[in-house]
Amino acid sequence: MESTVTVEPVSVSIENLYKSFGEQKVLRGVSFDVKPGEIFALMGPSGSGKSVLMRHLVALEQADEGEVLIGGEPADDPGTQGNIRTAMVFQAGALFNSMTVYDNLALYPREHRLYSETVIWEKVTSVMRALSIEGAGRKIPAELSGGMKKRVSVARAIIMEPQLILYDEPTSELDPILAATTTELIATIARETGATSLVVTHDRNLALSIADRMALLMDGKLVFRGTPDDLRNNNDPQVLEFMNPTIDPLNPRFRKQENDV
């Protein structure tokens, strides 16, 4: 992608993070580090606390206990938010529905007065071309398909020239081909910009194919940390259950759901 700009990547450090919502304990002492420039995949089943953890990195949640550091600085410090550019690709896109795709992409540089309108136009069109969404500039997000929305969302993140990119379930709701394309896109962006990437996903193929390191979160606790090869060779029953789920129609859980209906 000729449009991308190389940035100085930052590290991420999460120390003993606890978070509850009322009585529900979502994160229970989670710790891990992400090295500058690496692609780190945080995996786990639905409801395991992955997205809540990610929201701490952009100060959308406050920790009950523990530390979240980006580049060695607290993530919720306004100074950190001002100095370190962190972009997030939301699961559902979170595109601004009242704006065109072009305005969505131009919003960050416009609001922060980074460039003139001509330069913004050049950067936006260049990123749109790189992500094959050049025809969508005048459309509003509601007119786009799921895959297009995802790409626009990624494009909006790239425009920010971030040092840290957070992806929240980037392949959810995508067909296998689009999921593979998105996976390749994440790897390409990380390689070409040098930005640190943290990918939250339950897509095993995505995580195993592009992550430098990964962790598995279950019920608010990390049950695995290591490389994709370490994960493949791990014999922990919880890891095995997540990696190789079996469908058993005689399972009591299945019968219980039938009775509920």
Next chain:
Amino acid sequence: MKALLELFEWIGSGVQMALKTMSYIPSLPRQWKRLLEQCLFMGYATVPLVAILSFFIGAVLALQIGYSIMDFGAKQYIGTIIGLSMVRELSPVMTAIMVTGRVGSAVTAELASMKVYQEVDALRTMNIPPERFLVLPRLAAIVLVIPVLLIVSVVTGWIGGQVVCEYVDWIDLSSDLYYNSLKSFIKIDDLTDGLIKAELFGVGILLISSHLGLRTSGGPREIGAAVTRAVVVCIIFVLIFDYFITNILI
């Protein structure tokens, strides 16, 4: 006790949002396009409604006053009573209620929808404060649009009263008499008092609507609930606040 604490928390976070919004006022000139968009939306949405409503309020007022004072032979004062009632009380309050229904509900719906669909979160991750980007242009727009709405309301209310006075047989008050009595009693202070009231109502409505919108959480169903809550809270605010502000201004 819990409800009381929640109320204080709600008021506290609302004040915090208002102060934060005010702190971004210097950035307003850069947001002139959004400000203009909001002014056009608010004006376009509200002016016709305010005009129609105020015309009929003036008309009904003329009927009621005409009926009440006919026996005292004081029909030449109908213009004065309608004029003062409209400018000091009915126009500010009715404009506020129209703004609540048309603008406040729309603001809450839009911001609540943005909150539920994570657009507000996206703004925060882009280091763009929602108070600056979403609330401030709307707040400034309502401050600019309210005087126009008030004048439209006052003038159409007066016209409504005049039409009834002139064309209803049993009142039969000429336009000259109606407007002369209206002009001789209404002072500029009455208009400024009405304007102060309307501006305060407008600012309050906008802040309440924005606050309720930005606090919405949960699914799409919550958007409707937030809108209903905003309309109810704004109307209660207008009617209660009206008593206190009238007491101060009189």
